[in-house]
Amino acid sequence: MRTDPVTRRTMLGRSAAAGGALTLGALLPGEAMAAGRSTGTADATANAAAAAKKGGYERIGVRPLINGRGTYTVLSGSLILPEVREAIDAASRQYVQLDELADGVGRRLGELTGAGFGMVSSGCSAALTHASAACTAGGNPDLHIQIPDLRGFTKTEAVIPKHSRNVYEAAISAVGLKVVEVDTREEMKAALGPQTALVYVFAMPRVDESELDLKTIAELAHAEDVPVLVDAAAEVLTIPNVHLERGADLVAYSGGKALRGPQSAGMLLGREDLVRAAWVHSAPHHGYARGFKVGKEEAMGMLAAVEMWVRRDHKAEYAKWTSWLKTIAKRVSAAVPGVTSELVQPEGLSNRTPTLNLYWDAEKRGVVGQTIVDALWEGEPRIAINPASGKNPGQSGLAVTPYMLEPGDEKTIADHIVRRLKNPPPAPAKPKPPSVDASGTWSLEITYAAGSSSEHGLTLKQDGAKLTGTHRGDFVSRAATGSVSADEVTVRSSYGEEHGDSLSYAFTGKLSGDEMSGRVDLGEYLKGSWKATRTS
Template identity: 35%
Template sequence: MKRREILKGLTALPLAGAVPAAASSTTTTPKAVARERDIFKELGVRTFINAAGTLTYMSGCLMRDEVVDIINSTSKHFCMIDEVQDKVGERIAQLVHSEAAMVTCGAFSAMTLGLAGILTGEDVRKVEQLPHLEGTGMKSEVICQKSHNERYNHAFLNTGCKIVEVETIEDVEKAINEKTALLHFLNITANHGQIKHEEWVALGKKHNIPTSIDIAADVPPVSNLWKFNDMGFDLVFISGGKAIRGPQSAGILMGRKNIIAAARLNAPPRGYTVARGHKVNKEEILGMYIALEKYIATDHDKEWKEWETRIAHIQNAVKDLPGITTKITIPELGNVTPTLSINWDDTVVKLTGREMRDRLRNGNPSIEAGFSGLPLYHYQAGSDSIDPAVAETLKGANTVRVTAWMLQPGEEKMVARRIREELLTASASKS
């Protein structure tokens, strides 16, 4: 039988399950309402109210609805990753006043890729050799102030480079040599070092060495998105899953066009690079762009007033209780948002800060709070894991720390009620 005859025969067959037209016109079946699958409940994963902040181990932030919509809609189409990075990078660069930009899988990834771009340039042979620097002619040292050399700088070590610590401008002048690839600055510890932003940039320009700055969690204020590009830093690294409320697994590398182009050669979709594992899919790239666009367009004054109202509600619920003192502060750098510290007299309230956090965590609803006065960058992965250097100091501290910027509307009332309940319970049981 010829192929044409076979196809003709198939078209004559009725579709499986088909019904006559007359019957279908008189028989209607109500469309079942799809039930949303609760995968958290199905797997036994605890969800909670986030009164602690944009912590990675707490899944960072909640993405904006517009970001989720873009992720869902773009997941239904194929496209070329490089083309998406090209187009999105151009738009982001315009928004942040940089020559070029790319979406990375977080600020840590931006640091590795930025340095890799400096080391290799657009020499594919060098790209293939990282992190093996010996005998390649590539540079191998990153200089930063001692107070700026914290754990996230491991991102630079991934390229094969080492960190050289300095404290003064004179130290920098002595440390610079033919191996120096980068002068790096950590914004959150800017007030802890002797050399300030503009001086750091000036040193880089004097010696023709690129300068970079890590501002991972340093919006708000929104102006920080372009402040350091305008100041003259050659590379700026930022997280996407914090105040910007993009994908938690995304970040942005922005800076000089030639360095970003070289960084792109070290990044996926290329498969022979030190950063092959730094994949960012099309949905995340586009979602990050939309998140940034929406964040810049936000009414930040209105948003700030909402945070103040929520944090004041929590403060008012507990400040008049016996033995309680409260204080609202605003960090100078990093996670700049109204932050409430609640402290208590342990002769009145028989409770430690850790016990309070555990009771909030294990209560209904489950709530996550933070340690009062502890910078967020001290936290490590894990439910209560912090820098060992400060853990002992906080072990018996009678204090908790609460922020409102990750709270959803109305959640401040639940947080206020639960903290008040636990303080009153601990006070009543002191005898």
Template identity: 35%
Template sequence: MKRRDIIKGLTILPLASGFIGKAAVLHTTPIPVSTPKRDFFKELDVTPVINAGVTMTFLSGSLMLPEVLEAINSTSHDFANMYELQDKVGARIAEMLHVEAAMVTSGASCAIVLGTAAAITGTNQDKIKQLPNLPGPRPEVIMQKTHRYLFDQAVSTTGAKIIEVDGPEGMENAINSNTVMALFFNAGEKSSITHEQFLQIAKKHSIITFIDAAADVPPVENLFKFQKMGFDLVTFSGGKMIHGPQSAGLLFGRKDLITAARLNHSPNEAPIGRPMKVNKEEMFGMYAALKAYLEKDHHKEWDDWLQRAKHIGARLETIPTVKSKIVVNPGPANAFPSLYVTWDQTKVKTKPKDVLAALKSGTPSIVANGHNDTLIIGVVLLRPDQIDVVASKVKAILQQVV
């Protein structure tokens, strides 16, 4: 879960006083929704969840934008040649991101598989067919020891061996004839090698560089930052704060590597990425999501998040001893504001873990976070109609034990 750890390295901003009117907190964030003709949650007895946390895959990521749903629904009635669609969508995404080439993948983990495969095989069809069981020594991918994380299994899926290094000298010494790629985990807790050092050493030895920045928007500038630095391949999740399909992601960078990655992917028959299909609706949806994300007013969205947090905090602070602060995680992952709530537990006789349990088991079910004696309420994924629901539920739970 390190990618999504919003606890460490926090900057705390004071909560503005005063009640924030409902109109001030409901002016953005998207999400849909007309009354459905058929309630599949009820039909399948699945509990709808209000996400007062962060983007987590087990909670279905984020909610898709109306533009994404429109793209999915409007393209679901016709067939398309998937090679042509990936060509056209990839070209348009590359144009938007100012890169040589891009493709839609089934999430950032798939992008890591495909990027690693591309570094190993290039466009060699024999190698593509043989992955992950190439004859001879295993291909090697360099990673900083402090950058090892849950998702680097995507690298070894290709048959590559991860070589851990510590510091610039360690990276220099680790490079050999079997080295095919160097992977930088952008949300790693600590880096013994800076971005600049990493790129300098890799380029000196003509080693492909890949950066995993899956959860690293906002800010929107990060979508352009790493290719400008010189990374050969970059990946972002599509189903996090870009609000695209949960199962979609972006892989972009050097044209020759994207060409090779596509040869290792569906709809080509039987390469390593064949099981990681992206359907046509997801491709259209990812294109629509990225376009909408790049065009939105990010300053207005940020102000909206702050107003939401202030609004909830003001309601909770009507309970004696309850205090709240807006906390902005400096990133690089999950770099957005959340509301941190504390209270005197001798007066309000409950612990954050008990509040979390009550929220989760309630109706509606609300998932938030906590750390030690702090309740953490995420605001960026709430629908406008859910802001007061969350505030009311938390307040009711706290008032019961005063």
């Protein structure tokens, strides 16, 4: 994460994040890290790697993978640390009262991070929802049980700068808050008032590129007594916390990414009164949030992950990741003539890992990066990496992120890239001249992966092999583009994150007379089928 619609992952992969060009040493826990770093973590992780590969997935027909992409939730995030596994196991062996546990964990998280107070949630998205409820209802049980019906509430709106609109803001509106978008300082001043529950900021590069940077947002919001919530899901944890230092009141993190805690956990840090209120608006309490349950195992596992964060040797980890990428670059460049490499050392906070880009002339090599990516995904072992856009015309490439690799994975990745480049998979068939005309208005029926169906519409205009038009959905119409090869039709449409949501359709099928049918790929919403009838 967001041509695909922009996602958190693609935005997090772009240059500097909200913190700007800060060095790793300035961001990571300095004295605490040096004083208490664990020398046994790397060895313990390596020793556990073999056992981790035997997770029992194959016996139910699920293929494990080597993760060279990063902390993607759909790829199950990161591998938890051995110390986290131990904490989870220990926590599972005794009973505890969960409100007392939340208090003890919250105080300890505050001590470790210097952030006042903390709370473990069932993922970062849940942390955002609980924080929004805290800013809306303040821990008042009488209000809590009404959420998300905010009729009669004073605070009913969440202000979100245009640069922070994204799919994850659904966690904010889930509380019932109306989103008010602003793009300038004057618009924000006009939007803030007694009805404003909070301002939500998505930590990413576009924040500092706007006149509404975090410091400015905090100044304007605090003048109206409105708290500021930062979504830092995939970022490294900074001590002292860079977002709180810049004026945020609350900041939320994923537990199963950089922290290598439980994949089903997240963390909220910040003002103690608001974090304590967020816990009131969380399970095991009833109401809207009962489903966001956090067990004693996740709570103690998340705490162990933070305790390890301040002990881990982050510089040594970073050096190890860089060395793995150099091994891949050296092996591939030496074995495959014409391949060049680029090692990118990112700045900023988010997903802080180096990235290796491998480039080649696509025409001379006879293969593009996406074809190699697909072949590695389907191969054995299954390997997940990303395609890379070439720097020069005609170039294609691959991108490898080492964050989630285990020792030895770098050699496996290098060997399989070499094999695929030396013996490329068959290239996709070249387009043929159109033999049909898809122009017109079409009644479109989609059957989704879950079996339910929906009536949509397509209006298409064909110019040679090129298609343009409109895809009308259940609620929203979006621009459609595509192409025709012989009697095969491809149509794509997307609804971007600038609206606070993201949804893409890729229709492929055959046209005969006034009927079309085929398969539709909805990305994270899986695949389905479709058929269309021309009405005019």
